[in-house]
Amino acid sequence: MDLVTKLRSQWDRLLAVATAIAAAGTLVAGWFGVSGTPYPAEQLPYLISGGVGGLFLLGISAALWLSADLQDEWRKLDRIERAIRERAS
Amino acid sequence: MASPRSRTSYFFSLGGRRGVAVSCMVAGAMVLGHPAAAGAAESPGDGCPVVAAARGVQVTATASDNILLATPTGAGVPVAQSCVDHGLQDSSAYAGNPYPGETVLALPGMLRTDSGQDIPDYPAHVASRHPAEQESRVDEQGYSLRASSDANSSDASARSGLDSDAARAVVTLAESGSRVDPDEGSATATARSDTQPLAIDDVLQLGRVRATASASVDGTGDRERESSLDIGRTTVAGEAVTITGDGVRATGDGIALPETDPAEALEAAGIHVGYLEESHTPHGVLSAGIEIVAEQQHPDTGATYQVRYVLGRAFAAAGEVSDTAVGGGPALDGAAAGTAAERRAAAGAGGTGPNGDSPTADGAPGDPGEATAPEGAEAPEQALAAPEEGELLSHPVDMGMRGTYLVTVLAALVMLTSATLLRVLGVRARWTS
Numbered sequence: 001m002d003l004v005t006k007l008r009s010q011w012d013r014l015l016a017v018a019t020a021i022a023a024a025g026t027l028v029a030g031w032f033g034v035s036g037t038p039y040p041a042e043q044l045p046y047l048i049s050g051g052v053g054g055l056f057l058l059g060i061s062a063a064l065w066l067s068a069d070l071q072d073e074w075r076k077l078d079r080i081e082r083a084i085r086e087r088a089s
Numbered sequence: 090m091a092s093p094r095s096r097t098s099y100f101f102s103l104g105g106r107r108g109v110a111v112s113c114m115v116a117g118a119m120v121l122g123h124p125a126a127a128g129a130a131e132s133p134g135d136g137c138p139v140v141a142a143a144r145g146v147q148v149t150a151t152a153s154d155n156i157l158l159a160t161p162t163g164a165g166v167p168v169a170q171s172c173v174d175h176g177l178q179d180s181s182a183y184a185g186n187p188y189p190g191e192t193v194l195a196l197p198g199m200l201r202t203d204s205g206q207d208i209p210d211y212p213a214h215v216a217s218r219h220p221a222e223q224e225s226r227v228d229e230q231g232y233s234l235r236a237s238s239d240a241n242s243s244d245a246s247a248r249s250g251l252d253s254d255a256a257r258a259v260v261t262l263a264e265s266g267s268r269v270d271p272d273e274g275s276a277t278a279t280a281r282s283d284t285q286p287l288a289i290d291d292v293l294q295l296g297r298v299r300a301t302a303s304a305s306v307d308g309t310g311d312r313e314r315e316s317s318l319d320i321g322r323t324t325v326a327g328e329a330v331t332i333t334g335d336g337v338r339a340t341g342d343g344i345a346l347p348e349t350d351p352a353e354a355l356e357a358a359g360i361h362v363g364y365l366e367e368s369h370t371p372h373g374v375l376s377a378g379i380e381i382v383a384e385q386q387h388p389d390t391g392a393t394y395q396v397r398y399v400l401g402r403a404f405a406a407a408g409e410v411s412d413t414a415v416g417g418g419p420a421l422d423g424a425a426a427g428t429a430a431e432r433r434a435a436a437g438a439g440g441t442g443p444n445g446d447s448p449t450a451d452g453a454p455g456d457p458g459e460a461t462a463p464e465g466a467e468a469p470e471q472a473l474a475a476p477e478e479g480e481l482l483s484h485p486v487d488m489g490m491r492g493t494y495l496v497t498v499l500a501a502l503v504m505l506t507s508a509t510l511l512r513v514l515g516v517r518a519r520w521t522s
Contacts (some may be wrong), residue, residue: 027498034494038178041221043490051497058501062508069516
């Protein structure tokens with residue numbers, strides 16, 4: 001299997017990694033934003049964008065990774081089914 | 090069924106994933122135990138360290154035959170309060186006439202949200218907060234209110250009354266100012282209350298009442314507190330009297346004492362006059378004041394009507410200014426310890442405290458060993474012993490934005506841990522039945 005095919009088959013894992021990195025970056029950036037100003041009115045946008053946004057991205061990442069794991073299971077089941085059919089025929 | 094060997098290897102194969110989960114939990118614990126988080130949680134929050142509050146007259150009414158007035162209800166006329174919290178970089182002030190308390194002030198906004206109707210805000214109130222709204226002013230017939238705030242100082246003044254020159258016009262003034270000098274590490278708070286002559290039931294003619302309170306602290310931590318109460322010429326049934334801690338006494342000055350004891354004359358008219366002693370708090374002082382309770386009973390129904398006036402209360406407190414500013418850590422030495430006490434004292438002098446305490450509470454906590462608390466005040470132990478531990482949980486915003494953000498990050502770590510556990514134990518676990 002060449003690299004492109006492998007990457008294409010693992011698109012969900014790649015996306016999960018990308019969103020996890022984005023979530024980490026968002027959380028760190030949000031933290032610097034919140035700690036960079038003493039005024040709650042200026043901290044609130046960072047809290048919402050950085051904190052809640054990072055949380056949302058992390059949730060997407062976790063869901064994608066779990067989805068990829070489930071797809072592995074289904075692929076394995078497909079292989080088992082195919083092997084049984086081939087043996088039966 | 091898996092053999093012991095395969096099971097052992099299975100657990101070892103999970104080691105890396107479990108390591109991730111354990112790492113997440115450890116990271117979460119570290120976040121909770123981080124000094125920044127702890128500092129955010131210990132932040133003084135709504136306890137203002139440099140605060141001044143003044144009130145012209147506090148009027149509280151009760152009526153036994155009215156369900157709305159069955160419990161004491163009242164307002165300060167007028168009220169001015171200023172606060173500077175250098176540690177939180179917060180500077181704010183407000184003035185109201187009358188000041189009905191936080192609950193009433195917030196009511197129009199709540200009704201607007203619920204009903205969708207264009208309900209105007211309470212008009213006789215101005216507020217300022219640095220940097221959002223640096224100055225606010227209202228000049229209307231009968232009252233004038235002003236509040237201004239900058240980074241290191243806040244001032245508020247409220248004046249009520251139609252004409253200060255008119256004879257017997259009830260004009261009251263309340264002024265407060267709080268300022269911090271971060272370079273010198275000093276703080277000053279001053280409050281002033283000035284009430285023009287007031288007549289109650291045509292029996293008691295109270296002269297001009299002026300109360301001041303000031304508190305300051307310098308860079309070395311030396312603190313000064315001063316307060317005063319001046320009462321102008323006061324008469325009871327036409328006889329000049331003085332009001333002191335010993336009660337209402339007729340002033341002799343070589344003139345024959347009146348045949349009637351002024352206290353008896355007041356009692357016959359259903360008026361009780363009390364002197365509220367000056368009271369010290371850990372960082373400030375609450376000036377002396379006068380309490381007048383006028384009680385009448387309806388001859389037919391027997392219903393009791395009571396109006397309570399408190400005049401001449403000014404409060405000022407100055408906590409020490411620390412070099413550490415901005416952020417979650419407490420910036421004022423001992424500010425947290427004095428928070429509850431001084432919040433109550435400020436509420437007693439200038440209306441509601443930051444938590445919306447009732448403005449009718451007039452008591453102030455005493456400083457153990459320094460002064461006697463006014464009548465109706467809480468015992469010093471009660472006032473100082475409870476920095477309200479449960480308050481943080483009921484007001485999560487008090488953790489500060491940093492604390493709230495760290496909680497959000499912790500939630501992210503919990504989510505990551507849960508997803509990892511779900512994956513390891515639910516999806517990737519081998520079928521061993």
